[in-house]
Amino acid sequence: MATANQRGRRAHERETPSGAEAGDLHALAAALRRMNGEINRLVHGFAASHGLHATDVQALAAILDAEEPMTPGRLREHLGLTSGAVTACVDRLERAGHVRRVRESADRRVVHLHYVPDARAAARTHFRPLAEAAAAARDRFDADELAAVVRFVTAMNEELRLVRSADDR
Numbered sequence: 661m662a663t664a665n666q667r668g669r670r671a672h673e674r675e676t677p678s679g680a681e682a683g684d685l686h687a688l689a690a691a692l693r694r695m696n697g698e699i700n701r702l703v704h705g706f707a708a709s710h711g712l713h714a715t716d717v718q719a720l721a722a723i724l725d726a727e728e729p730m731t732p733g734r735l736r737e738h739l740g741l742t743s744g745a746v747t748a749c750v751d752r753l754e755r756a757g758h759v760r761r762v763r764e765s766a767d768r769r770v771v772h773l774h775y776v777p778d779a780r781a782a783a784r785t786h787f788r789p790l791a792e793a794a795a796a797a798r799d800r801f802d803a804d805e806l807a808a809v810v811r812f813v814t815a816m817n818e819e820l821r822l823v824r825s826a827d828d829r
Contacts, residue, residue, distance in 0.1 A: 692816075699790065706786045710756055715739065719749050720758060720775065720783065729764070729772035740824065758783075 703717045722738045723730045736746040750773065753759040758779040761771045784791075798806060 702787060702790055706783065709786070710758070710782075712752060712756060712758075713749070715741070715745075716749050716752055716758075719746075719753060723759060723773050723775050724780070729774070732771055732773065735773065 700714070703714055706712075707714050707717050718739060719735055722735055726734070732743070732746050732750060735750070736743055739746065739749075741749070750759065750761065754761065756779075758776055759773050760776055762774055763770065764772050801809065
C-alpha cells in the first residue's frame with residue numbers, strides 16, 4: 661500500500677495538466693469544497709439543535725451506515741478517536757436519546773450500538789433538504805453519468821481512507 665507521500669510523489673511526477681484541464685481540476689476542487697461546506701453547515705446545525713458535537717453526528721452516520729452492528733471499538737477506529745473520547749461520544753448520544761447500547765452477543769462483553777428509531781426519524785427530518793437536493797441534482801444526469809459520479813466519489817473515499825491510514829502510522 662502506497663503512503664500518502666508516495667502517492668503525492670507519483671502525482672507530481674505525472675504531467676501537470678495545462679489550460680482547460682488544470683482549470684477543470686481547480687473547478688472540481690472548489691466544487692467539492694463548497695459541497696463539503698454546505699454539508700458541514702447542515703451537520704453543525706443538527707448537532708447544535710440536539711446538544712451534540714459534530715463528531716457525534718459523524719458517529720451517528722457511522723452507526724447508520726455500518727454493514728454489521730457497530731461496536732465502540734469499531735467506532736473508535738472509524739473516527740480515529742481514543743477509547744475515552746468514543747466513550748464520551750457514545751455517552752452523549754445515549755443521553756440525547758440517539759443511540760442505545762445493547763449486549764446482544766453470547767459474549768456479554770460485546771456491546772452493539774443501535775440508532776434509536778425516533779432519533780433516526782428526527783435526523784431524517786433535519787437532513788431532508790440534503791436528500792431533496794441530492795435527488796434534484798441526480799435528476800440532471802443520466803444513468804451512465806451517475807455511474808461515473810459514483811465511481812469518482814468511491815475512488816475519492818478510498819484515497820482519503822488511505823491518507824488517513826498513512827497518517828495513523
